Amino acid sequence: MxxxxxxxxxxxxxxxxxxxxxxxxxxxxxxxxxxxxxxxxxxxxxxxxxxxxxxxxxxxxxxxxxxxxxxxxxxxxxxxxxxxxxxxxxxxxxxxxxxxxxxxxxxxxxxxxxxxxxxxxxxxxxxxxxxxxxxxxxxxxxxxxxxxxxxxxxxxxxxxxxxxxxxxxxxxxxxxxxxxxxxxxxxxxxxxxxxxxxxxxxxxxxxxxxxxxxxxxxxxxxxxxxxxxxFVAEFIGQSNILPVSAYSRSAAGYKLSIEGGPVILAGAGADSPASVGFCSVRPQNVRLVGVDDVPPGMNRLEATLRRVTDFGAHQELEVVIGLGHRLVLQHPPIAAGHALAPGQMVTLAVNPSDVRLLAV
Missing domain, CATH: 3.40.50.300 (P-loop containing nucleotide triphosphate hydrolases)
Incomplete structure (x- = not known):
């Protein structure tokens, strides 16, 4: 049997x-x-x-x-x-x-x-x-x-x-x-x-x-x-996909240059595809922080806010980094009087362990 x-x-x-x-x-x-x-x-x-x-x-x-x-x-x-x-x-x-x-x-x-x-x-x-x-x-x-x-x-x-x-x-x-x-x-x-x-x-x-x-x-x-x-990253849940123009590895992890510059992302982990073409970051792993509040060891990204959608339990923010790359993140509801506005500059933090390498 x-x-x-x-x-x-x-x-x-x-x-x-x-x-x-x-x-x-x-x-x-x-x-x-x-x-x-x-x-x-x-x-x-x-x-x-x-x-x-x-x-x-x-x-x-x-x-x-x-x-x-x-x-x-x-x-x-x-x-x-x-x-x-x-x-x-x-x-x-x-x-x-x-x-x-x-x-x-x-x-x-x-x-x-x-x-x-x-x-x-x-x-x-x-x-x-x-x-x-x-x-x-x-x-x-x-x-x-x-x-x-x-x-x-x-x-x-x-x-x-x-x-x-x-x-x-x-x-x-x-x-x-x-x-x-x-x-x-x-x-x-x-x-x-x-x-x-x-x-x-x-x-x-x-x-x-x-x-x-x-x-x-x-x-x-x-x-x-x-x-x-x-394909899997985009089909299973939401994912921010960024094109990678350069990739280097060290004992501490790896560094990625995002196509068009000037964005650099650090990543952690030993596994990687034979030929890196993209990286992905889930929306819930992108944090909105104060300008001086990026935790040590985290990636820091400067972005322009494009859209705020209120889902009640959370807000979905669409931002643009670098030369026009779109990112979506989820954020807790913001108290009245402190609303975010399109066009505003914001600071984001991403843990290197949440950056995933994807093949070409």
Missing amino acids: SEFDIELQQVRKSFGQVSVVRDIDLQIPKGEFVSILGPSGCGKTTTLNMIAGFSMPSRGDIRIRGRSQMKVPPEKRNLGLVFQNYALFPHMTVAENVGFGLRMRGVARPEMKAIVESALRSVHLEGFSDRYPRELSGGQQQRVALARAIAPQPSVLLLDEPLSNLDLKLREAMRAELKEIHERLGMTFVYVTHDQEEAMAMSDRIVVMEGGTIAQQGVPGDIYRHPASR
Whole structure:
């Protein structure tokens, strides 16, 4: 028995001359919550469809629990599926929808009733058995779809952007519910999304895709703090990307000249890409300080304030440094009478350990 529930080995998918997925390798251990994250057209849904069996790879192998699935139809793969549009039967009750797959498998009525009730309890929908989809909210419909997928007790659950049709508050509530269900059932979840907040909130591991390839994979915090490329730095959260014209390393760290001058940034850390082209600094790691209040060892930047946006809990400041490079930073609300104004000169501080090197 394989230690992995799902393995993709050099999987490629082409439509004519266009390669949508390009030679990806991926291993998903039993019980892990993995999100495949990326923008539209990156190949994430195609990858999920190949795992499900709806689309066959042009090359490579897909293995589920150690067995190749290249000749196994979707209905024989023991996978649960949850779609973006729920795909509930409007003329069936909640119980009938949840039990549909079981009925197709010939499960006896008493056993089916017990399984459906257990699945509905898992998604906190006890007492909803006799309702129809039109009588449910969007979040309740999504939970019915989830109950239907887990009722046959699959070893792996595939979810294709299941929360994208819900409003913000409901999406946030469903994130917590999905994570709770995953932890309770111990089932392997493969979750496709373009929403990096969703992926960060729920996943044990994130697989970031770009142009049909895996750009980076790892635990959410590591990907956020240590992006492997400019694409990942920009896609996972907000990031200030600055072009680097010169780079030198010493025992104390490194120094970067920002393109166009006269900005110099010191950085800390031993790791660096083979060819440095950019650096990144997260907005929350840029501090607004007084002219004489830059802490020792911190980078000092002089900037011109361009914009202030008040989000209530914090203010977002847009500034310009050097010869026109834009930076965004987050700052606590400023007391009345001390407001910042566009055009004002400000001083910023950046810790060298928060400067990340990125490849060309």
